[in-house]
Amino acid sequence: MNRSMSRINKMRNYLSLLLFTGVSSVSVFAQASATSETGSDEEVVALPVFEVSTDQDRGYGSTHSLGGSRVNLQIKEIPGSIISLNEQFLKDVAALEVNDAIDYVSGIATRDGAQYTLRGYAQLGVNYRDGLPDREIGLNTAANDAGSFQRLEVIKGPAGILFGSHSMGGVVNRISKMPLSKPRTMVQVGVSGGWDEFIRGMVDTTGPLGQTGLSHRLVLVDREGEKSWGGEDTRRTAVGVLTYDFGKQKSQRVWYRYNYFEYKGDSEQGWNFIDKDDVLPDFFLGDGRDYTNFPDDSYVTQSTRSMELGYRASVDALGGKWTVRLMGRKNDNWGDKSRSYSGGTVRAFDANGNVLGTNREISSKDPRVADWRTTLIARDFESFRNDIAGYFDAVGEYEIGPSAHTLVFSFDARESEQRRTFEFWNAKFPNAPASAPNTYSLIPERSKVELEGVTFEGIKAAGGVGGFTVQNAPVDTAGQAYALQDNISFLKKRLIFVAGGRYDNNKNEGYRVNRQLEETPNAVIKKNAWTYKFGVVVEPIRGLGIFAQEATTFNPGSSEMFPNQEGKIDELGVKLDFDDSNLVATASVFDMELTNVVTPVARPPEQGGGTVNIPAGTQNTKGWELDVSWQPVRGLNMVLAYSDLTSVNERGLPFRGVPQSATYSAFVKYTFTSTILNGVGLGASFKHTGSRTGDSTATFWIPSDEVTNLTVSYAKPKSNWSIQANVINVFDTDALRSSVSDRNLTAWQPITYRLTFNQTF
Secondary structure (H helix, E strand, C coil): CHHHHHHHHHHHHHHHHHHHHHHHCHHHHHHHHHHHHCCCCCCCCCCCCCCCCCCCCECCECCEECCCCCCCEEHHHCCCCEEEECHHHHHHCCCCCHHHHHCCCCCEEECCCCEEEECCEEEECCCEECCEECCCCCCCCCCCCHHHEEEEEEEECCCHHHHCCCCCCEEEEEEECCCCCCCEEEEEEEEEECCEEEEEEEEEEEEECCCCCEEEEEEEEEEEEEECCCCEEEEEEEEEEEEEEECHHHCEEEEEEEEEEEEEECCCCCCCCCCCCCCCCHHHCHHHHHCCCCCCCCEEEEEEEEEEEEEEEEEEECCEEEEEEEEEEEEEEEEEEEEEEEECCCEEECCCCCEEEECCCCCCCCCCCCEEEECEEEEEEEEEEEEEEEEEEEEEEEEECCEEEEEEEEEEEEEEEEEEEEEEEECCCCCCCCCCCCCEECCHHHHHHHCCCCCHHHHHHHHCCCEEEECCCCEEEEEEEEEEEEEEEECCCCEEEEEEEEEEEEEEEEEEECCCCCEEEEEEEEEEEEEEEEEEEEEEECCEEEEEEEEEEEECCCCCCCCCEEEEEEEEEEEEEECCCCEEEEEEEEEEEEEEEEEEEECCHHHCCCEEEEEEEEEEEEEEEEEEEECCCCCEEEEEEEEEEEEEECCCCECCCCCCCCEEEEEEEEECCCCCCCCEEEEEEEEEECCEECCCCCCCEECCEEEEEEEEEEECCCCCEEEEEEEECCCCCCCEEEECCCCCEEECCCCEEEEEEEEEC
């Protein structure tokens, strides 16, 4: 409580200072308004404070960020670690979805699907776009094809004043494609073989519509394919944007954006497990990556539709230049694992059908083992999430004495509803041993026989309803937030102070759902929170910046009995921007903590024993990171990343899937600019992922692994076409990628080939 009150007092003191600054400028505002009313001939120029352009990129080096401060600022002016991956980098690594690209950022470890960890904290999907929340439903794939965004930003650590409640590790922010000032149409065709087998086509057309002030952008993507073991993978994306610029020097803009994503795919190979010796049995290795011990008729279905309507205007007022933005968003998400499978405990059997023990008790090398068996569960999920939100931002750039200010005021109002229910059925296997009825073998040659003819509908018809439950209990949420942040610079931005705070007011109304899907209102939970940020950037020599920050975020408590989880970061770092932005780098050390984490605690015998959940846990991450984008000579571009962190709970147990030893990566590409090889590009990437725990209780560890990719491209000089080949996992590394428990592991994808052709008109 004392810690919270201290934060609130800090926040109130700073808000009072900002209020005094604003009041002292009222006379200036009145003078500016009077000038405007008399019809001054001087026209107002629109400010691009809510847009990030590629014009200042040098190779892979990106110098500006939108998500790092809610407005477009130079990264070196922001006290915090922000890594931007631009359009050229996304193209060269053949990124088709978010995880293909962010794997080259320090502090990130990707898992299968849309899952990844950022600075030790688990993430699912990418729920921010253009610096604002843009929620995806929690499924197995990101709800965006790379054709729908032009760059990605990784904003590391808690930033509650920008985003409110979010993961302690930070956020990944997509920067949308917007209409361009000149007509351009690009056609892209891609094919892939190996793990991902698909044909993908994209049309991206943009430009002004005559002299009307209207501009458009239309992106259409169709991807038809399957995994090498037979799992379906079909995706479709449509993005349409229409903007209208008007007023003096086009200082005002209205726009409408529509985005649609549709996915159907089978990502469930089956139940691969670790034995007593913390190794995969031999029959899962090698070609076993293409083997599935689940029926192949499972799939995930998903559709995501988002609409956005906005207005932006720039004016001279309050002694400076101001830009205001008013925007509304509506997202509708539907879909889930509508036909999926799960398994139970894995047990070893001898030749007589007797149980020897579980996979954590018996080695797969044990000569007594004749079979490994488990149960099969068919599950039918249904879920949706709908969001509607309104945003207002006012950004002022003005001077007071020796100081220059970039003041951001924001207001958010939002509502959402989400539901997720499922039913499940137990499969019957009449020929299973008496000691383990209704189980099937996980040994390939046996499971293929036992699963032959087994289908989801067959299990459902023969097994009857096995159970019904609700996950992510149905809930309606609503909230409002007010935030204020000021970047105050001195000495031509050689010294910058950043301070601000945000107040969030949230309400959650839960429901109980019976087997007939009838809802009964449950408790209404109201939670509020203050978050703040204080930071400083010092540039002792041009291009070298030293920064420090203290920032917070929160997660609302799950009931009135549980307080909000409070997250905080202390970070110190260095930023480089040398050689006309050909060298851009960020290095930092950090200490992060999330408190009031719900954890089970032993109950005294006199109170009945067992455990009780109380908010007594913590999540702690400490470490250091380095990210570098460098173009040392013309034609040579590289991205380097290194991180070494530990992420543990209050008992010292590391979090699942988080590398607890050094993790590093590099992507290097050289494009010839002379001689007979003019236009040829050669590139390679390498990623070493440190060892990490395989499950949430740290009963086993996944060893470190290394993966290498290659890139070859050709773009004929002064032409409008290019061709590129990417080889993923060129040495066919057989490594483990992720897990839910010690009996559900995913192997790294086998060698995969992609060929992409681009034609621009």
